[in-house]
Amino acid sequence: MSKFAALNGVEAQALRQSLSLTQQQLAELTKQSLEDVVAWEANEKPMPTPVEKKLLEIDDLIEMQVVNTSDGIEALFKKEPKRRLAFVVYPTQAIYTQYNPEFVSSLPLTELYNTSAWRIKKECKLVLDVDVTLVPLDVEAYKAYREQNELKENRESRAKWAATQLK
Numbered sequence: 718m719s720k721f722a723a724l725n726g727v728e729a730q731a732l733r734q735s736l737s738l739t740q741q742q743l744a745e746l747t748k749q750s751l752e753d754v755v756a757w758e759a760n761e762k763p764m765p766t767p768v769e770k771k772l773l774e775i776d777d778l779i780e781m782q783v784v785n786t787s788d789g790i791e792a793l794f795k796k797e798p799k800r801r802l803a804f805v806v807y808p809t810q811a812i813y814t815q816y817n818p819e820f821v822s823s824l825p826l827t828e829l830y831n832t833s834a835w836r837i838k839k840e841c842k843l844v845l846d847v848d849v850t851l852v853p854l855d856v857e858a859y860k861a862y863r864e865q866n867e868l869k870e871n872r873e874s875r876a877k878w879a880a881t882q883l884k
Contacts, residue, residue, distance in 0.1 A: 724769055726760030732772055733758070736779075737832040746826065747771065778823055779833045787840045790847060801848045803879035804838070806831045808853045816854065816875070852879040 724732065733743050733754075740758070744751045747768045757764040790802065806827075807813035813820075813827035824830045831851070838849040859878045868874040 723763055723766070726758050729764050729769075730758040732776065735832075736772070736776060737828045737835075738826070742826060742828065743772075775824065775829060779829065779836060782833045783836045783840050786837050787844065790841055791845055794845065794847065800846065801850070801883060802841070803850050803852045803876070803883050804834050805854050805875045805879045806834050806851045812854055812856060850883055852882045854879075 733740070736743075738746065740754045741751055743749075744754045747754075749765075749768060753762070756762045794800075807816065807830065808827075810827050813830060817830065820830060824833065834851055838851060841847040841849045854875065859875065862868075862878045862881065863870065863874055866877075868877070
């Protein structure tokens with residue numbers, strides 16, 4: 718049995734789109750030329766195996782985040798039967814990088830993080846009947862909220878702030 722089946726052009730394009738990346742972003746992420754990305758998707762040349770593996774690893778990482786986060790939400794709602802939740806997403810790469818240095822090595826682009834959040838939103842609705850709202854981080858409003866509530870900067874504080882944004 719083959720250890721690795723290369724993606725054809727349509728599959729390469731579908732993978733890129735499922736990650737919510739443009740062709741230019743994919744070229745930058747993989748350190749390849751835009752012309753190469755276009756050629757892969759047109760089935761004019763094969764995607765290099767290391768590039769393909771990297772993209773599939775990112776897709777797997779996103780799926781693992783969906784599973785782990787959904788499991789955590791399910792456990793939380795067994796104790797607290799809320800049916801609404803807010804997730805912070807990041808409107809720019811600079812804000813994402815500032816607030817998520819731990820993710821930048823595995824999900825280097827805010828689009829990848831936001832794709833993960835979108836997939837979590839869908840999973841929670843379909844499987845857990847929990848409504849998740851994606852809330853873009855407003856840095857100034859978040860800082861003011863932290864000051865008013867004497868909170869430190871961390872993921873939990875961002876989640877608490879996001880919950881205040883639900884109407």
